[in-house]
Amino acid sequence: MKYGARNKMEGTVTLIKKGTLMCSVTVQVPGPSEVSSVMTLDSLEELGLKKGDKVRAIVKAIHVLLVKD
Amino acid sequence: MKYGARNKMEGTVTLIKKGTLMCSVTVQVPGPSEVSSVMTLDSLEELGLKKGDKVRAIVKAIHVLLVKD
Amino acid sequence: MKYGARNKMEGTVTLIKKGTLMCSVTVQVPGPSEVSSVMTLDSLEELGLKKGDKVRAIVKAIHVLLVKD
Amino acid sequence: MKYGARNKMEGTVTLIKKGTLMCSVTVQVPGPSEVSSVMTLDSLEELGLKKGDKVRAIVKAIHVLLVKD
Amino acid sequence: MKYGARNKMEGTVTLIKKGTLMCSVTVQVPGPSEVSSVMTLDSLEELGLKKGDKVRAIVKAIHVLLVKD
Amino acid sequence: MKYGARNKMEGTVTLIKKGTLMCSVTVQVPGPSEVSSVMTLDSLEELGLKKGDKVRAIVKAIHVLLVKD
Known part of the structure; x- marks a missing residue:
């Protein structure tokens, strides 16, 4: 399975x-x-989610805001 | 500085x-x-960004898609 | 503090x-x-927000939809 | 015409x-x-947009990030 | 009425x-x-929406995630 | 594979x-x-996408704007 998004985190x-x-x-x-x-x-x-389940979090790069001091 | 978003990562x-x-x-x-x-x-x-700069990445939780096998 | 977004309004x-x-x-x-x-x-x-607080509203340009009659 | 979004600006x-x-x-x-x-x-x-055109800018409230000092 | 978005569905x-x-x-x-x-x-x-109303659903292309097996 | 989004279309x-x-x-x-x-x-x-590939398009409901005449 491949996702058209830059940010993918498993947890x-x-x-x-x-x-x-x-x-x-x-x-x-x-x-x-x-x-x-x-x-x-x-x-x-x-999704049938419950505590302890393994999931992947997907975020398109366009939704990421960068902030600099 | 405080942000109205659940996801904040420094890098x-x-x-x-x-x-x-x-x-x-x-x-x-x-x-x-x-x-x-x-x-x-x-x-x-x-932002005046260049390689090596410290930034904060902000993502509202509503933009995070969860996927489960 | 600088934001990687085109739209910033104080209020x-x-x-x-x-x-x-x-x-x-x-x-x-x-x-x-x-x-x-x-x-x-x-x-x-x-954020600890309450009425009367000064805040900045940030919107990435990609989230703005233009409509024309 | 009515829009299911909180933020609407004409310009x-x-x-x-x-x-x-x-x-x-x-x-x-x-x-x-x-x-x-x-x-x-x-x-x-x-949209056929050109300089001087009147448009409406629509932003769903969920896409607005608030920041506080 | 024209919309600055790629995806428009009536229903x-x-x-x-x-x-x-x-x-x-x-x-x-x-x-x-x-x-x-x-x-x-x-x-x-x-919007004054109720069951049976005709509406248009608008989605900017940037909000569409593609997934491939 | 299950997605935490309301809108899923195959094409x-x-x-x-x-x-x-x-x-x-x-x-x-x-x-x-x-x-x-x-x-x-x-x-x-x-994604390695090319014409003719089968994909799934995913859109979170929060990104869908409804418009009514």
Whole structure:
């Protein structure tokens, strides 16, 4: 499986917070650091995600903002 | 300085590729891994970025796609 | 502090609406006009935002859609 | 015509920069301030944009990043 | 009305799910297939959307991720 | 493979336009209609895409703008 995006990180789900329509999923990636994703509860259910699951986090480079002091 | 985004990574610029209007900037972050950002050449000039510069990469959680095998 | 984005507006927070996971923040910017941002409650807490705070609203040009009659 | 987005600004095209595939369009909006949009040359051609044209710039609130000192 | 985006699909609203701040709207487009949009409840109200309404779904090409097996 | 996004369409690559840094890829999906994606040439190379290839186009619902007459 190949993705048309520059940023791909593998990690483990450590936290799922559910709202009424959306949720946030925190993924521990090597570093150590964390990546957070917000999606609909429908997508969460479709992924069937639970703590400890291995996932890949994908981010298109155009969505990355660089900031310099 | 505080950012209204869940994902913030500090790193060092290792590569800048310029197109005619846009450019991509690769940032080495701890892990070790890399983050790539695409922006306009105007933004690149405004940032004054060059290899070796310290930058922060910011990504709103809504832009992160999770994929599961 | 410099941002790798074309659109940067300074303004004052006039309204914060909280959902269960996300929130929206309205910012009065010169014009007079308003800019709205949606983020997680976690990001809101980290920003420590309240009405009357001065903030900067950042938007990458790629996220701006132009429409013509 | 109504848009499912929180941020809508009307203005006048002041600058078009063309790359090989993408372009940037600068729009003067009340303030006085400017908004920049990046799109494909295909979209530019479809819009038929030229300097002086009246356009509307649309930004979903989720694409607005707030920053606080 | 012309849009500076590559992807434009017309369809009919078939489902609206409301959260506390955000909502999701499902649109039946030719195919047959569905397109889902997430927006704020404020935007939903401004659109005045209800089941059966005709709408257009707009997506900038930069937001489309391609995946290949 | 499961994706944390509401919109997933399968199709066939019909056109690839290359710029100096970015490219656009047009995908024929059932309908009949087309979906366009813009990505970096680096991502295109990594995908190894060519005309006729089968791909999946993924779009998070938050990136879909609805418009109503």
